[in-house]
Amino acid sequence: MDALIELLPELWTASVETLYIVALTLFFGGLGGLAVGLGLYLTRAGSILENRPVFLVLNVLVNFVRPIPFIIFLAAAQPLARLVVGTALGNSAIIFTISLAAAFGMGRIVEQNLLTVTPGVIEAARSVGAGPIRIIFTVLLPEALGPLILGYTFIFVALVDMSAVAGYVGGGGLGNFALQYGYRQFNPIVTWAAVLLIIVLVQLMQFLGNWLARKALRR
Amino acid sequence: MPVVSLRDVSKVYPPTSKGGEPVVAIDGVSLDVEAGDVYGIIGYSGAGKSTLVRLVNALERSTSGEIFVNDRNIAGLPERELRGIRLGIGMIFQQFNLLNSRTVARNIAYPLEVAGMPKAERAARVEELLAFVGLSDKAGAFPDQLSGGQKQRVGIARALATQPSILLADEATSALDPETTHEVLDLLKRVNREFGVTIIVITHEMDVIQTIATKVAVMDQGQVIERGDVFDVFSNPQHAASARFVSTVVKGVPSPAELAVLQERHSGRIVTVSFRDSEVDQSAVFGEFTREGVSFEVVYGGINEIQGRPFGHLTLSLKADDVAVDAALARVRTLTNVTEAS
Structure with missing residues (x-):
């Protein structure tokens, strides 16, 4: 317990770092996921921008990336991270890699959420002369907003998980804190403190997500 | 002068599986709809009615033939040009297809936004339309708070927003109970009489045709097998399939x-x-x-x-x-x- 009290400043820093990583990856990964999901949805057979080659490539890419265990993906994506953000280490590289993995994971969820929009509504929009871009922003996204918010809440938990794993390969945050001060120093109380903080964070976000989704669905 | 004129139009879907047969949904249909007509198209499910009506606003593209809408051949026009033409053709649907994320007023305003009408004009036009369909008090409601008949009235207001000359009704009353059906049909009659809108109604319900149509075409397996004045087709059907249909509403012919x-x-x-x-x-x-x-x-x-x-x-x-x-x-x-x- 004394050890934990001594470590409070580090715990604080780690919490802030986790929030920072998760916020940025939620933003970049979320945008990427939206792009991938829209791409999958719009190019599938019978959709408004039906394009079989594009759909096949996207679909295979998503299926290729998603099953890779994240800890291996972290290592495998290092050359790409160096290319894009200039470094393969530290929080910038971690944020890039998590965003990339999240974009593909979220892409599938976005695609499934968009599929809940009744095709008839899109047909109605087409029947009054709306083009694809307008349909995306005035029909697809607003109509699927409730499920999309829940999808993003779901991916938030995955991001916290990935950010903790990233602690293992040099990323900061609560994962790193738990490993360094708890696990490696045989101090389970410190580990549990980190776990507890993560649980609180996830719960808060789940409440927020549910609340927003309810607002969007007007239930 | 026909407002909508189909000339030997066909629609063939590619085979659904490799080595399968292509599906002929519309098989060489020619049809003239005159200005002011309420033209009924009737047939069993799968006869090709839905596809036919979607050829008129090019939601479905024809495989061959010519489709004249207000004297312009729209077959083969690029998608971008079709969007302008669709503003002149309203459409209502069996499942209403309203945007659940928008209020009634904003649903009706949607085609006006697409047409680029300024906001103030839009509001005035929406008010007019709400009054016409008798839903002025529901402007701020969401579609899921409305009954089926109210939803379809919103659908009609939306379809009329841009003052189209043609209205397509795709099984518009099939999801409604008989009483509500008649309310909606009465409204469609007013649309035809007060605004002179030409209406094409597709339905499998013969009494819909009986109530509002002036002319009728009977479809079977992608073809129009009989057409004419509703009275002629009802009182003296020439084709076995038409006779079967007619017998569902005409009283007095023993089976x-x-x-x-x-x-x-x-x-x-x-x-x-x-x-x-x-x-x-x-x-x-x-x-x-x-x-x-x-x-x-x-x-x-x-x-x-x-x-x-x-x-x-x-x-x-x-x-x-x-x-x-x-x-x-x-x-x-x-x-x-x-x-x-x-």
Whole structure:
């Protein structure tokens, strides 16, 4: 317990770092996921921008990336991270890699959420002369907003998980804190403190997500 | 001058599986819809009605043939040009297809946004439309707070927002109960009369045609097998499939099973006599039987009215010797249609 009290400043820093990583990856990964999901949805057979080659490539890419265990993906994506953000280490590289993995994971969820929009509504929009871009922003996204918010809440938990794993390969945050001060120093109380903080964070976000989704669905 | 004119139009879908047969949804249809018509298209599910109506606003692209809308051939036009044309063609749907994320007012404003109308004008036009469909008090409601009939009225207001000259109704009342159906049909009649909008109604419900259509085409397996004035098609269908449809709403024609029962129950010869409009004088027909000393009894029948014109069928059991009955029937046949149960 004394050890934990001594470590409070580090715990604080780690919490802030986790929030920072998760916020940025939620933003970049979320945008990427939206792009991938829209791409999958719009190019599938019978959709408004039906394009079989594009759909096949996207679909295979998503299926290729998603099953890779994240800890291996972290290592495998290092050359790409160096290319894009200039470094393969530290929080910038971690944020890039998590965003990339999240974009593909979220892409599938976005695609499934968009599929809940009744095709008839899109047909109605087409029947009054709306083009694809307008349909995306005035029909697809607003109509699927409730499920999309829940999808993003779901991916938030995955991001916290990935950010903790990233602690293992040099990323900061609560994962790193738990490993360094708890696990490696045989101090389970410190580990549990980190776990507890993560649980609180996830719960808060789940409440927020549910609340927003309810607002969007007007239930 | 037809507002919509199809010339030998076909729509063929590629095979769904490798090596399968292509699916012919529309098979060489030609059809003219005149300005001010309420044109009904009827047929069983899968007859191609939905596809046909979607060819008119190019939600489905034709495989061959020409489609003239307000004298412009839209077959083969690029998607971008079609968007402008679609603003002149309203459409309503069986499932209403309203945006659940928008209020009633914003649903109706949607086509106006697409058309680029300034916001202030939009609000005024939406108010007008809400008043026309009788939903002024529901402007701020969301679609899931409305009944089916109200949803369809919003659909109609949305379809009329850009003042189209043509309205396509795709099974617009099939999801509604009979009473609500009549409210919606009355509204469509007003749309036709007050705004002069040409309406194409597709339905599998014959009474919808009976209530609002002026002309009707019967579809079967992608083809139009019969067309004409609703009264003609109803009172004297030429095609077996049309006759089956007509029999669902026209009262008074006994089915083969009912005929068998009648024959068992009555000893006389059973004939069905048709009366159309004022063409046939009923008393003249009955007079022929009396003149030959044939006693008759009405055993089945009914009178219908379409567009204010009555027509009907009476099934009679005739009693007399065969020579007298034949003589009477021969004379009645010069007056109207007679079919004798064998």
